[in-house]
Amino acid sequence: MVQTMKQLYEAAMEGSVTRLLDLLKQDSLILNRCTITTYSETPLHIAAMLGHLDFCSELLSKNPGLSEALDSRRSSALHLASAKGHLGIVKILVSARPEMCLAYDGDGNNSVHMAAMKGQVDVLEELVKVRPEAARARVKIPENWTTLHLCVQYYQIEALKFLVDALKDQEFINAKDDSGNSILHLAVADKQFEIIEFLVSKGQMDVNALNSKGLTTLDILAQTRRDSKYFEIAYFLQLHGARRSSQKEILSNNQSSLSIIPGGHKSEVIDFETSIRKPSTKNSYGEWLEEQRQSLMVVASLIATMGFQAVITLPGGLWSEDLKKYMGNNGPDNEIILPHSAGQSILALKQPGTYKRIVFFNTLGFVASLGTILLLISGLRFKHKSFVWILMVVMWISIFSTASTYLLAVIASVTDDLMDDFDNLYYILTNGVSAMLCLLITAHTIHSTRQRILKWTIKKKVCLWIVMVIVWVSVAVMWAKLFPYYDPLDILIGACVVFATFFVLLYAMQIKNFIVNKVKSCFQEFKSSWTSCNQDRTQV
Template sequence: MEKELHQAAIKGSVPALLELLKQDPQILTQTSSESDTPLHIASILGHSAFANELLNRSPELAARLNLQGSTPLHLAAAKGCVEIVKSLVLVNPDLGLVWDRDGLTPLHLAVIKGRVRVVAEWARVRPEATRVLTQGGDTGFHLCVKHHRLEVLKVLVECNGKDDDFVNWRDSDGNTVLHVAVARKQLEVISYLLDNTKIEVNAQNSNGFTALDVLSHSTRDLRGSDIKESLQIAGAPTIINKAPSVMFDRDTVQVSTTMQPMMSKRRSLRQLVFKPKKKEVDWLGRKRNSLMIVASLIATVAFQAAINPPGGAWPSDYLKDANGNPVDKPHRAGQSVMADTEHRHYGQFMIFNTLAFLSSLSIILLLVSGLPIKRRRWMWVQMVIMWIAMTALTGTYFMGLIFITPEQHRRGYLYHVTGVSVFIWMSMMAIVFLGNVLRAIIYLLRKYGCMKQKPTDDSLYEDYDDL
């Protein structure tokens, strides 16, 4: 009968529930502990009539927890079932203060899921429930920002916006909701908080950083400029004296500092004059991605050219003439026409095409092999292979163009323009190749002491110190 009761809860069938209660009036009290009760099922599926009947028959079901530590109110709030939320709160108003195993109350789940109607009803009936913190120390304001719920934030501000202490509440890391919003660059949220609450724009977190300090060390973009302007209009200082290193993850905002004093004027010059270098691994990563894309494209083109050469293939066999005698130039269906009619050009075509195909496959193999080839010298080797592949593909194109052009047009204007264009392209490839070879030679000469090293930033600092 317990299985039938769960099936009735899934369907939301009140007649089926009444029939089961006639057969066993105690069936609602016999469900196993820590499992989903019929009220849990009805709450998550939105069967309000079924849930009301259960509450009328057995109100204690409202306080039962499932394996996740959730009450039926947690599930109804997360799903946005306003009618069931009203019924559950009416039966037991204290359910809105219960934490589940994740440290969240039903209202917190409604905020995270963006259930505006549920939060609005809660704020109207039990406004004190909107002030309960998560076990991690977050307010509903923090959850709204972390989960991008501006409309829910507006409801909470209307309920608690006049309480300066609560609006400026700090989480476990000492961050106010403004710190979190600035870290995530939520311009709309920041503008709303500054215009509609008494948020402290210069409040400091546990590391002593204001919202503007956090913004100053995030990625610069147009949105960041607008946020900075809004903060300064609201009273943030125009000069920033701190240098925090800000790190954010998806669910928390942690602000830490790696401030180090400037030990000498040499250190000051380094920080004021020279911009920090970008990480080499990022440059190499972008180069590897570009090489993979280009190599895959060249391999695809070369493969198609090999199985479908210029002129196509013979449609049928031609081995004997009409009298049954062997012909001078026999061929079979599917064989290349170019191989029979332009034997020399076909050989050149296949040499270039095979070279392009194997070179591109070599690059792909190196990139996916897992070998430690992340240094610049290995990237230079791959660039040379790419140069070979592109040069060979250009030769393939030119040989195919010669074959498909009729003999009488091979001296025409367009033909010569094409030939000159290909020659210019090949010259450019040669210049690039020679430039890279020259760079490699200079690198080796400097490495083994045969050439003077390039001046570094440190040598400039030494000259400054001498002054």
């Protein structure tokens, strides 16, 4: 019998209906015995979990009672099929025993809860159609959550949307757990903006509901980290009437005065801004400053290490012996060997120009990185953004120097007859570095001076453009002297394109603001005229 039972479980693993029928011919009671063996689960559990539809159908046709059997975790086959999303198996299981939709497993979940946690929307649709009350049943542990709480907790927005639209029960949507938290409280705590937007836009959520600690959604949001999502969610909730618990008390005591103040809703937003947003901005700035300091420290340490390593591993290596006498053409293969000492760079004698450039850029990056590290570990408190921006510019110089050192090392290691084959490599590297620097300079210029430059006259803007071009001409000339293989005209063209694009963007933003303001004013005029017409009609 033990061997037969083992074959039954192997057939369930394979989903082999033929083997199942053969085993039933050998022992017609084998399906009854499998429920009282020491196995932790029945063959139906295995087949349902693996998605063997035909095997499950055959099992239930022979013994429908298997759908009520529980495994060692008190899960039914319906729990497993729902979690895995096997819709066909779910249908035959609920048709055999519909009441199993309400059965709880060892964790306090029914089959609807399992499908919701895994986001199996098609399974949810079938289960809710058969037993709608299963969707309203609460999770027994740990917080007495509803199915909607599970959807929020496990980030299953599609399952949440289906349940809200299918059940259409405002009381169920606003239900709270043992801590007094609604699903909106949970969504705000996790900053799930898409879920918040869906719930609030439905118009059925109480955005000012209090939990057991007397906190509203804005109170919970105020306890989270201040980032871009924080301000986005705060603004959205305020637009839909959300307030802090302290504001609710103040507004209830001054309701009459608020009712006669035009734009009363706007004043509520300002109250929240003054009580929450200002300190949050300070905290956010401090966190940003600390993150930037840590990032700069890591990058500076890495570049300093690379710079030190580059000195002791220069291209060509070092001389291993002293040579005090000029050998002329008496060296091996008639090579001219100049006097040198052990430990000196071979590249310094063979290609002195390239060697000087490598040492210059490597030293520049190394010293800039060490200076950055020294300032960051000095213990001085730098609270201004300008300090961080200066350090970032220094790090750009270090990165540029590292890239230049690499390029020069490649040039030094390539023979003259292969130099033509590497023209594309030089072009890509130099243009890549130039493009990155142009992009950084342009982005930070727009970020820091956009509002100021937009107010300038055309004459000032043209002067700025000319100054920028002069700067880039100087950069191109220096580049041409350092890299004789590179045509500086490409740098000039790239610089002109970048800064022309910069000013086009500035003018585009200026035109965009003008158009948006015009459209808004026209819309307001139309709205006011429409309102006045409706009032006239009402009076008539």
